[in-house]
Amino acid sequence: MASQLADRPAHTAHYEDQYLSLMRRIWEGGSERRDRTGVGTRSLFGESMRFDLSGGQMPLITTKRVYWKTATRELLWFLTGETNIRPLVEQRVGIWNEWPHAAYVRETGEEISLNDFIARIADDAAFAARWGDLGPVYGKQWVDWPTYVPVGDGLFRKGEGINQVADLVNSLRDNPGSRRHILEGWNVAELDAMALPPCHKTYQFHVADGKLNGLMFQRSCDVALGLPFNLWSAALLQVMLAQQVGLEPGEFVWMGGDVHLYLNHEALVTEQLQRTPSGSPRLAILRKPDSIFAYRIEDFAVSDYAPQAHISAPVAV
Template structure:
């Protein structure tokens, strides 16, 4: 019997716990870190790699991916979807700038209720979505990297240039957080010798410079898998494989209990994903289009976010 693919994640956690390099990091929390990691997940037949050793709130992860795809950079639209994972950074900035001890709930309520306040304090700078959909070159021309990739998948699926990325050196200092998952490269297998489509399968390799194993990676894997399913549907292909590559791959020192609890649990079968409709473009998906069945994870584990 094949080994459960989630053991790739658990083995990585175990390796970091045993051999990780202890480091002082940007947040001041400290990490155990390793450099260079890879995981591969089969996405065929609707497979959806949502980890099971703790509950992953996959809807929140997919909503974040859908937000990236809109090109938006303000947390107001995320909060309208009840997604709070980006609030920490603008909240911290607001508190530092004003000396206020406003609670997260109060801050989010002001973002939702006051468009001017949201414009002033809710924007994250030119983060992922801006670079993916509206990268501005030296001449001021905007480039929609997502649309370009989808067009190439339709017209030249054997291309080695089907990628998009977010590491815009000239705008890094304007971002609330520099991009962690940076490069996304697509690959189509099942093409004939002349490039004809016999049974094309779409795979994706994601390069991530910095990976928070405890909280970030479970979200990233789920949302990146969802992206493959969406793009594959748009270009009339089947999902193939998600290949994830990590640079500085780490556990925060305040996530040690989380890590040990994960290692004590046995993975359960991954769920299946079905897209309920095919929108006219990649821009048309909503969370209601995702039907996930068979997800039976272990209970969630609470752990703090390092800002």
């Protein structure tokens, strides 16, 4: 395999080089492991990357097309607290489609195609309510973390949910020196009810010199398909938060636990590592909404992004 992944010609250092270096190190030196999906991976443990977000810079991968509007729509969906895929389906966002489809086939025994299943989600609200929900995934934990209030005799009733995102905005604005600017998705009590436990599970923010720095920890990272989206989304959330609290975006730090490539992504890895990153895409936010929850897809514009061709690969469910 190493002979197929020959070094690219020398070029000026580019922010994307660290992503490609990580991909190469995993593929050439990662441990082969069985995994939940049965596909198998090559994996490294404990990796990090750092990106400068000043001046509109974003860690948008250029060696293949990343559909940043799709990733942005997913982030905005998280911020609504919604857990049903129907709003995404209506926007032609298919990131989460495979999980409810697999659950439907498993539970009903009906061999319905993914496309036909998604068409039913879009056309039938009752069907979507029954089969399109993912359980208490990301957005639910972000804006409605459950609480329980004792009512006596060892019994509890559900209390008012905690909006971590709203609290985070207030904390950044009112107490910037705090070391508790944290957004957490890993609710141990509800993991089994989720279609997929959170991969990008913990965010922490740090204010210094008028800048908002951010860190995202990802317990599990599909480097080929998931990570380009994750980098964009986490950086975008940081930029949105910075705008809301009157700070400039600073550095974005990505950290990964189990960082892996699926064995059936060989063609993608081989092709992408032959490519050379180029350009410096910039993000502009065209207005400042009154709330972190009021952004719309039209508020975001990317310039100077000329990616190379999309590279498709199967999703492991």
